Amino acid sequence: MNEKFRKWLDGDIDVMENITETALEHDASREELKQLRKRLRENIWNLPGTGRIIGAERRTAQIIYRVISVVSCILLIGTLLYIVGHLPLYGVENPRATEVTKRYIEDGLKETGAVNIVAGMILDYRAFDTLGESHVLFTALVCVMILLRKDGKNMKSAYEDYFTVAQDTYFMTNKDTIIQKIGFFLVPCIFIYGIYILLNGQVSPGGGFSGGAILGAGMIIFTSAYGFDKVDKYFTLKLSGYVTFAALSFYSFAKGYVFFMGANGLENHIPKGTPGAILSGGMILPLDIAVGLVVACTMYGFYSLFRRGSIGGN
Amino acid sequence: MTGWIRFFISAVFIVTGLVSFAAGVIGNCRFGYVMNRVHAGGIGDTQGLFFIVMGLAVGEGSVMDILKLILLVVFLWNTSPVSSHFLSQVEYYTNPNLYDHMKRK
Numbered sequence: 001m002n003e004k005f006r007k008w009l010d011g012d013i014d015v016m017e018n019i020t021e022t023a024l025e026h027d028a029s030r031e032e033l034k035q036l037r038k039r040l041r042e043n044i045w046n047l048p049g050t051g052r053i054i055g056a057e058r059r060t061a062q063i064i065y066r067v068i069s070v071v072s073c074i075l076l077i078g079t080l081l082y083i084v085g086h087l088p089l090y091g092v093e094n095p096r097a098t099e100v101t102k103r104y105i106e107d108g109l110k111e112t113g114a115v116n117i118v119a120g121m122i123l124d125y126r127a128f129d130t131l132g133e134s135h136v137l138f139t140a141l142v143c144v145m146i147l148l149r150k151d152g153k154n155m156k157s158a159y160e161d162y163f164t165v166a167q168d169t170y171f172m173t174n175k176d177t178i179i180q181k182i183g184f185f186l187v188p189c190i191f192i193y194g195i196y197i198l199l200n201g202q203v204s205p206g207g208g209f210s211g212g213a214i215l216g217a218g219m220i221i222f223t224s225a226y227g228f229d230k231v232d233k234y235f236t237l238k239l240s241g242y243v244t245f246a247a248l249s250f251y252s253f254a255k256g257y258v259f260f261m262g263a264n265g266l267e268n269h270i271p272k273g274t275p276g277a278i279l280s281g282g283m284i285l286p287l288d289i290a291v292g293l294v295v296a297c298t299m300y301g302f303y304s305l306f307r308r309g310s311i312g313g314n
Numbered sequence: 315m316t317g318w319i320r321f322f323i324s325a326v327f328i329v330t331g332l333v334s335f336a337a338g339v340i341g342n343c344r345f346g347y348v349m350n351r352v353h354a355g356g357i358g359d360t361q362g363l364f365f366i367v368m369g370l371a372v373g374e375g376s377v378m379d380i381l382k383l384i385l386l387v388v389f390l391w392n393t394s395p396v397s398s399h400f401l402s403q404v405e406y407y408t409n410p411n412l413y414d415h416m417k418r419k
Contacts, residue, residue, distance in 0.1 A: 182396050
């Protein structure tokens with residue numbers, strides 16, 4: 001038992017192996033099976049009395065379904081209307097809604113050191129929220145990898161790989177002169193702009209998510225212009241995993257330390273710096289970089305997995 | 315006086331650009347086939363954008379703003395025709411009944 005579990009952990013045995021083999025056998029006789037099912041359905045419908053029974057069941061199910069949907073709709077509408085009735089009137093002073101905002105606007109610069117209040121909010125006051133968002137991105141990438149990754153073990157035949165290559169060759173996206181020339185001009189500009197946004201998150205609009213999205217888009221344009229081979233040389237699955245893991249664990253430890261030292265990140269030992277300079281805002285700049293790296297890796301990973309089923313060609 | 319001349323020139327540019335955009339919008343609504351619609355949309359994306367940005371550049375005094383507007387034209391002229399081109403290319407490669415749309419009616 002223990003050995004088996006360790007084997008499964010190391011990836012030596014494939015849990016899906018038996019299932020795929022059965023699927024392969026069925027694959028050969030799929031047409032036959034389809035015919036059989038069709039005939040079976042016809043036979044069932046032709047039996048005396050079956051149509052009536054199945055029809056009654058179907059009608060009951062439909063009635064239940066409709067009742068449930070109507071009831072849940074009415075419940076949702078009622079809840080929302082009830083809450084709307086309890087909202088404060090527009091323009092009326094409401095301490096619950098204005099206290100926090102006032103604190104952010106008045107003391108945000110002093111407490112976080114970031115000129116951009118939004119960056120101070122999402123990466124200092126509410127940094128746990130952003131931490132969860134980055135982990136959601138990473139989890140989404142892992143789920144897509146589980147579903148779409150083709151690594152030779154889960155492919156039914158060589159046909160799938162052949163099909164991807166044939167598609168790429170047919171559309172000739174990595175031999176097109178137009179997109180290569182445009183990419184030659186655009187990709188450096190996009191990367192510079194993305195890095196600028198990433199590093200200026202605390203002094204101007206922007207930050208980790210937007211900067212990382214621009215970096216990922218630049219990588220996607222580079223890939224569609226010059227093909228996957230050029231990117232595979234430096235951006236492998238291993239590098240992507242290391243970068244994502246390093247960024248996420250750095251974020252978790254840094255923010256955990258700050259929260260541990262002083263409830264809302266005020267009494268930590270990292271200097272705030274001059275407001276308006278790039279090296280300001282305490283932990284905001286490194287956290288921005290971490291979030292941006294995760295977002296860039298996730299965006300390129302999605303593109304690569306959906307396009308050909310692997311990151312970095314393995 | 316120079317202010318009025320500048321205003322007039324920039325107004326002419328902007329109205330020309332708006333006419334181009336109007337042609338693009340009307341074409342996009344009127345045509346049924348994707349190639350024709352890409353053609354109509356491309357007019358607004360290149361010509362209309364160029365004229366409107368030129369009008370703004372003439373009406374704007376400072377050099378930095380004019381340089382930024384010119385940069386805008388450079389980037390959009392590089393990207394938007396390429397996207398139109400790839401849209402048409404995908405249509406060309408994937409539509410088996412392409413030649414039916416080319417007949418004169």
